[in-house]
Structures are given as C-alpha cells and as structure tokens.
Amino acid sequence: MGLLALLGMEAWILGSFICYVLPSLFLLLVVLLRLYGEGSNIWSLQSCAVDLTGKTAVVTGANSGIGKAVSCELARRGARVVLACRRLTEGQKAVADIQKTTGSKELLLRELNLSSMASIQSFSQKLLQEEPHIHLLVNNAGVAGMPCILTSEGLELTFMTNYLGHFLLTNLLLKGLLGAGSARVVNVSSYRHKYGFVNEQHLVGAGDPLRKYQNYDCSKLLLILFTEELAQRLQGTGVTVNSVEPGIVKTEIMKNCIWLYRSIFWLLSVFFKTPEQGAVPVLYLSFAEELDGISGKYFNSKCNLTLPSEPARDLEVAHSLWNTSARLTNLEKITERE
Numbered sequence: 001m002g003l004l005a006l007l008g009m010e011a012w013i014l015g016s017f018i019c020y021v022l023p024s025l026f027l028l029l030v031v032l033l034r035l036y037g038e039g040s041n042i043w044s045l046q047s048c049a050v051d052l053t054g055k056t057a058v059v060t061g062a063n064s065g066i067g068k069a070v071s072c073e074l075a076r077r078g079a080r081v082v083l084a085c086r087r088l089t090e091g092q093k094a095v096a097d098i099q100k101t102t103g104s105k106e107l108l109l110r111e112l113n114l115s116s117m118a119s120i121q122s123f124s125q126k127l128l129q130e131e132p133h134i135h136l137l138v139n140n141a142g143v144a145g146m147p148c149i150l151t152s153e154g155l156e157l158t159f160m161t162n163y164l165g166h167f168l169l170t171n172l173l174l175k176g177l178l179g180a181g182s183a184r185v186v187n188v189s190s191y192r193h194k195y196g197f198v199n200e201q202h203l204v205g206a207g208d209p210l211r212k213y214q215n216y217d218c219s220k221l222l223l224i225l226f227t228e229e230l231a232q233r234l235q236g237t238g239v240t241v242n243s244v245e246p247g248i249v250k251t252e253i254m255k256n257c258i259w260l261y262r263s264i265f266w267l268l269s270v271f272f273k274t275p276e277q278g279a280v281p282v283l284y285l286s287f288a289e290e291l292d293g294i295s296g297k298y299f300n301s302k303c304n305l306t307l308p309s310e311p312a313r314d315l316e317v318a319h320s321l322w323n324t325s326a327r328l329t330n331l332e333k334i335t336e337r338e
C-alpha cells in the first residue's frame with residue numbers, strides 16, 4: 001500500500017514535471033534567447049533618427065522575409081522604394097501591406113528575375129530611365145535548397161541568383177548609384193559562407209563537387225569577395241559597398257529544401273529572429289550615419305564589424321572572380337552598348 005502510494009506520488013511529480021516545469025523552462029529559454037541571443041544588436045533602430053525623404057532605394061526579393069521588412073522600414077522613413085520582385089502577384093501583396101503599415105505613396109513594384117541576365121538587363125535599363133539617381137541598393141534576394149541545375153543561359157541557378165545576378169545588377173545600376181553623389185550598396189550574405197569554398201567553375205555548374213545545398217554556402221562566399229573588389233573599384237566615388245549576415249531568421253528561405261530540413265527549421269524557429277529583427281543589421285548598413293565612408297567590410301548579425309572567413313578575404317581571388325564574372329555576364333559588351 002505504502003509502495004503504491006509512493007509510486008502514485010512519483011508519477012504525479014513526474015507528470016507535473018512534464019506538464020508544467022519543462023514547458024516553463026522552455027518558455028523561459030525562448031524569452032531569454034529572444035532578449036539576449038540573436039536579438040541584441042549594438043545598434044538601435046529606434047534611436048536612429050535618419051530620415052530618407054528624397055532618397056531612392058532598390059530592394060531585391062522585396063516581397064517576402066527580410067527584404068519585405070527592410071522595404072517597410074525604408075518606406076516608413078520616407079524613401080521611395082523600388083520593390084524588385086520576380087513574381088509581380090506576390091510583389092503586389094507586399095506593396096499593399098507596406099502601404100497599409102506606413103501610408104507610403106512612394107512604392108514602385110518592378111519585375112526582376114535574378115536568375116536571368118535578360119531580365120536583369122531589361123530591369124536596369126528601364127529603372128535608370130525612371131530613376132536616374134539611386135541612393136541605396138540592397139542585394140537581398142536569395143534561394144536555398146535548390147539542386148545544381150543550369151539556367152537556359154548556361155549558368156548554375158543558385159550561384160546566378162545569389163551572386164552573379166547581383167554582380168550584374170550592381171554593375172548595370174552603377175550609373176544611377178554614381179549619379180546620386182553618395183550611395184550605398186548592401187549585400188545580404190550569410191554566416192553560411194564559412195561552409196563554402198571558391199571554385200569559379202561552380203558558376204557554370206562544373207568544378208569540384210558540392211555537398212547537398214552547398215551551392216548556397218559558396219554563392220554567399222562569392223558575394224563577400226565581390227563586395228571587397230567592388231569597394232576597391234569604387235574608392236573615392238562616394239559609393240560604398242558592404243556585406244552583412246542577418247542572423248538566423250524565420251522566413252521562407254527553406255521552402256525549396258527537403259521536408260526533413262523544413263521540419264527541423266520550423267521546430268527550431270521559435271528561437272529564430274523575426275523578419276523585422278533580421279532586417280535590423282541590413283538597415284544598419286543601409287543608413288546608419290556612423291558607416292558613412294565605410295566600404296568593403298563585413299558585418300555580423302549584431303551589426304558589429306567582423307572579419308569574414310579567410311577565403312572571403314583573399315583579394316587576388318576576389319580580383320580573378322571579378323574577371324570571370326564580367327566575362328560570364330558579358331559585362332563589357334553590355335555597358336559599351338549603353
């Protein structure tokens with residue numbers, strides 16, 4: 001009898017432990033991580049008073065996740081925001097949402113598919129006619145979870161979308177950036193660049209074999225290398241370029257991955273940043289006054305200047321990558337024609 005009562009007691013303790021104590025501990029952990037983990041930036045968006053009235057900003061991949069949150073804050077501060085999206089129907093929804101939140105009447109939706117050189121050319125050409133001065137370009141669009149496949153233009157899809165497309169776009173919009181007198185380019189990279197390596201052959205779907213989804217990691221590494229080379233080329237022009245990692249953010253970024261990865265991401269996502277929190281480091285690079293004149297640098301998700309991985313700092317590699325990228329995108333021919 002005594003033993004049974006004891007067992008009952010233990011079951012009760014175990015039961016309440018599972019029902020109340022564990023969830024409470026879990027919740028506490030979530031709150032602490034939200035407060036002190038990813039969320040704690042060394043820069044505060046709220047206390048930054050910069051007004052962007054009269055400035056034009058271009059955000060790629062603006063219909064979802066970080067790009068949408070960035071566009072919303074830029075609009076709130078008075079900027080004219082060009083939302084560059086590959087699916088206009090989705091872009092239209094984002095425009096409506098941002099309009100509702102900010103009351104902005106300066107939102108322009110334009111079609112841009114970064115997987116396609118033809119689309120990038122046509123977007124840039126039209127945009128420069130409409131907006132001869134561009135004060136901010138946020139290279140945010142990205143895909144993850146795609147297999148290695150070639151586009152109809154013979155380029156590897158993930159490398160094209162995340163890196164080479166932004167290489168071409170930035171170069172084609174350079175006239176507008178230079179015309180603005182002072183302008184910034186922000187490349188949204190990822191901490192994942194540390195798991196990548198450089199092999200220029202990857203751009204055309206050849207080169208050393210990659211692990212599953214490593215095309216994403218490598219493409220983000222190339223983006224950083226480019227930031228450095230471009231910064232050198234633009235020294236003294238008033239245009240600065242930097243790259244940043246947003247942290248781990250609950251967005252649509254995993255939508256192309258296998259269900260197992262998506263489930264793990266979803267389960268863990270209570271610990272992740274919201275898109276608004278993930279946008280903060282990007283916004284810091286976009287308009288914080290203390291970054292005036294700073295170029296070619298890499299910032300972590302807490303807005304702190306950091307060194308990227310070693311291969312991301314090799315200036316010779318960056319230079320050679322520029323040459324290859326210019327050749328693959330026909331950059332010289334396109335810019336000559338214009």
Ligand SMILES: NC(=O)c1ccc[n+]([C@@H]2O[C@H](COP(=O)([O-])OP(=O)(O)OC[C@H]3O[C@@H](n4cnc5c(N)ncnc54)[C@H](OP(=O)(O)O)[C@@H]3O)[C@@H](O)[C@H]2O)c1
Binds near residue numbers: 061065115245
């Ligand atoms: N979430 C994270 O934890 C995390 C971490 C590190 C870095 N990042 C980077 O942050 C950036 C934003 O991603 P996110 O997390 O906000 O994910 P997201 O919600 O999936 O947003 C990605 C955006 O890029 C667009 N995009 C994809 N392919 C495109 C193409 N070919 N042409 C034009 N736009 C294209 C998407 O458009 P559709 O809606 O049409 O697909 C979408 O608007 C990416 O560069 C990503 O690599 C994210």
Ligand SMILES: *[C@@H]1O[C@H](CO)[C@@H](O)[C@H](O)[C@H]1NC(C)=O
Binds near residue numbers: 086113114115116
């Ligand atoms: C974007 O371009 C790629 C490569 O040309 C193409 O496969 C894809 O269908 C295009 N996507 C959209 C939404 O236009």
Ligand SMILES: *[C@@H]1O[C@H](CO)[C@@H](O)[C@H](O)[C@H]1NC(C)=O
Binds near residue numbers: 042302305
């Ligand atoms: C920012 O980086 C500096 C060194 O570069 C370091 O001393 C400082 O602790 C960092 N701050 C945060 C909040 O991580």
Ligand SMILES: *[C@@H]1O[C@H](CO)[C@@H](O)[C@H](O)[C@H]1NC(C)=O
Binds near residue numbers: 319320323
């Ligand atoms: C890059 O190309 C230029 C000419 O287009 C050439 O002079 C230079 O040597 C090349 N650099 C590298 C690292 O290949």
